[in-house]
Each structure stands twice: as C-alpha cells, then as structure tokens.
Amino acid sequence: DAGVTQSPTHLIKTRGQQVTLRCSPISGHKSVSWYQQVLGQGPQFIFQYYEKEERGRGNFPDRFSARQFPNYSSELNVNALLLGDSALYLCASSGQGTDTQYFGPGTRLTVL
Amino acid sequence: AQSVAQPEDQVNVAEGNPLTVKCTYSVSGNPYLFWYVQYPNRGLQFLLKYITGDNLVKGSYGFEAEFNKSQTSFHLKKPSALVSDSALYFCAVRDWNTGTASKLTFGTGTRLQVTL
Numbered sequence: 001d002a003g004v005t006q007s008p009t010h011l012i013k014t015r016g017q018q019v020t021l022r023c024s025p026i027s028g029h030k031s032v033s034w035y036q037q038v039l040g041q042g043p044q045f046i047f048q049y050y051e052k053e054e055r056g057r058g059n060f061p062d063r064f065s066a067r068q069f070p071n072y073s074s075e076l077n078v079n080a081l082l083l084g085d086s087a088l089y090l091c092a093s094s095g096q097g098t099d100t101q102y103f104g105p106g107t108r109l110t111v112l
Numbered sequence: 113a114q115s116v117a118q119p120e121d122q123v124n125v126a127e128g129n130p131l132t133v134k135c136t137y138s139v140s141g142n143p144y145l146f147w148y149v150q151y152p153n154r155g156l157q158f159l160l161k162y163i164t165g166d167n168l169v170k171g172s173y174g175f176e177a178e179f180n181k182s183q184t185s186f187h188l189k190k191p192s193a194l195v196s197d198s199a200l201y202f203c204a205v206r207d208w209n210t211g212t213a214s215k216l217t218f219g220t221g222t223r224l225q226v227t228l
Contacts, residue, residue, distance in 0.1 A: 004155075031214065041220030042202050043156070056215055098119055099144050099163070099206050099214050103156040 002027065004093050004104035011053045016101055021076045025093030032074040033101060035090040042103045043090055049074055060098050078109075086111045090100075114139045114207040116186075118219035125193045125226055133188040133222045137202030145186045146216065147177055151199045159201075162186060173197075174212035193226045198222075 005024045025032050031050045035043035045058040047083050049068035068074045072093075078085055087110050092101035115138045124132045137143055144163050160171025163181040165177045177188045188201060200223050204216040 006155075019223060031133070033216075035216075042204075042220050043216075045207075045215045045217070048214060058215070092156075094214060100146070100158060100161055101214070102158060103148070105155040109155075 004091055004102055006091050006104040006105060006107050008088075009105070010110075011109045012112065015081055015083060017111075018077065018079045019081060019109060021078075021089050021091075021109070022073065023090075023091030023093075023104060024073045025074070026102055028093075029093035029095050030072050030095045031096075032068055032072065033092045033094070033105075034060065034074070034076045034088050034107075036060070037088040037090055037106070039087070046076070070079050081111045083111050085109065114141075114205050114217050114226050115218040116203045116205045116217065117155075118201075118222045120201055120222050122223045123223060125224070126172045127195050127226050127228055128192050131190050131197070131224065131226070132194040133201050133203075133224060135219060136186065137186060137203075137205050138185050139160075139205055143179075143181075143184075143186075145188075146204040147171065147175070147188050148202045148204060148207075148218075149166075149199050149222075150202065156202065159188070179208065193224075195228060198224055198226045 033048040034046040037043040048053045048055040052068045063079045064090045066076045088106040090106045092102045147159040147162045162179045203219040207215040
C-alpha cells in the first residue's frame with residue numbers, strides 16, 4: 001500500500017511570495033496533520049484536519065492556512081513568505097481511533 | 113504543557129553493542145508516547161508507541177522502549193546496534209491540550225551514530 005505522499009519534493013521561493021504544498025494520506029485515513037521542521041529541531045505542529053474540518057491549530061501566524069478535500073487530501077498554504085519559513089514541511093495521516101501518525105517524505109521549502 | 117526532553121544531542125555506539133536513546137516526558141494526562149526515526153532527507157518513520165499495558169514495548173527493526181512512570185522516562189533500546197541504525201531519533205508525546213486535535217509534541221532529536 002502507498003504511504004503518505006507529498007508534492008513537490010523541493011521548492012524555492014522568494015520573500016513575499018505564496019506557496020501551496022500538497023499531501024495525500026494513506027488510503028482509508030481521514031485525518032491529516034501538518035508539521036514544520038526547521039533544521040536542527042523537532043517538528044512543530046501546524047494544523048490537523050479531520051473529515052474536512054480543522055481540529056486544531058498550532059502557534060503559527062494567519063499567513064498559514066490549510067484545507068482538506070472530500071478525498072481527504074490536503075493543501076497547506078503559506079502567504080507572504082519570510083526567510084524563517086524555510087523548513088521541511090511534513091504531512092502525516094492517521095486512521096480512525098488511533099493516535100499513530102504516519103509521515104510523508106516532506107516538502108523542503110527554501111525562501112530566498 | 114506537554115513536553116518531552118532528549119538530553120543527548122548525539123549517541124555513539126559500536127556495531128553489535130546495545131544502544132539506548134533517552135527520553136523523559138512531562139504530561140498532565142495519560143502519557144501516549146512515540147518514537148520516530150528520520151533518515152537524511154526523509155520524513156519521519158514510526159518505530160513504536162506506548163499507550164497503556166506492558167511497560168516494555170516492542171517495535172520495528174528490533175527496537176524496543178521501556179516506559180517508566182516513576183522516572184517519567186521512555187528510553188529507546190536495541191540489544192545489538194547496526195550501522196544502518198545511524199539516523200536521527202525523535203521522541204514525541206500526544207498533547208492533550210488541543211481539544212479534539214491529535215497533536216504530537218516532539219523532542220529536539222538525538223543523532224545516533226553506529227560505527228564498525
């Protein structure tokens with residue numbers, strides 16, 4: 001079975017631009033979470049979506065937004081990019097009734 | 113607030129020797145604890161979790177972890193290390209202060225280096 005997939009793999013943007021990252025969960029998983037991992041640190045929670053509704057939001061500015069589609073895939077949008085947004089963005093999915101999150105390979109965003 | 117601490121930035125061990133990667137936790141509810149491994153330029157790979165039950169949890173690739181409530185620890189162990197185990201290891205705890213969200217709070221990571 002396919003795991004969590006993310007696209008694109010790498011992305012280079014300049015300050016002030018906007019970016020959209022995409023995630024497809026494991027088949028049958030209805031929950032998707034997004035994390036930001038800055039170099040040298042552990043992942044930080046950004047959002048969780050379940051059945052297309054936001055379940056939780058981490059300590060990130062309103063420039064970060066997300067949504068989940070009827071097929072449970074998800075997009076993370078970041079507006080007005082800052083240099084500090086450069087990071088590995090990880091998507092994770094989990095099945096109903098379990099707290100185990102399975103992560104995708106991530107999208108590495110570089111902001112110049 | 114929920115948190116985990118990984119006191120060692122790096123652990124060095126010779127192949128064939130036992131390894132331990134340390135993690136301590138601080139939670140206000142039930143401690144749901146996880147270990148993940150990250151290889152270079154890759155996402156996180158789930159190794160094992162403790163929810164309830166036996167204090168010794170067995171996971172993937174020969175790894176196991178020991179939950180110790182009195183010491184609030186959840187150390188990752190393997191009886192015999194392999195060079196291929198060299199990677200970045202993260203301990204994480206389920207954060208209960210997020211309403212209905214299932215949020216993980218991660219430690220800062222421990223780099224494991226296994227040498228011949």
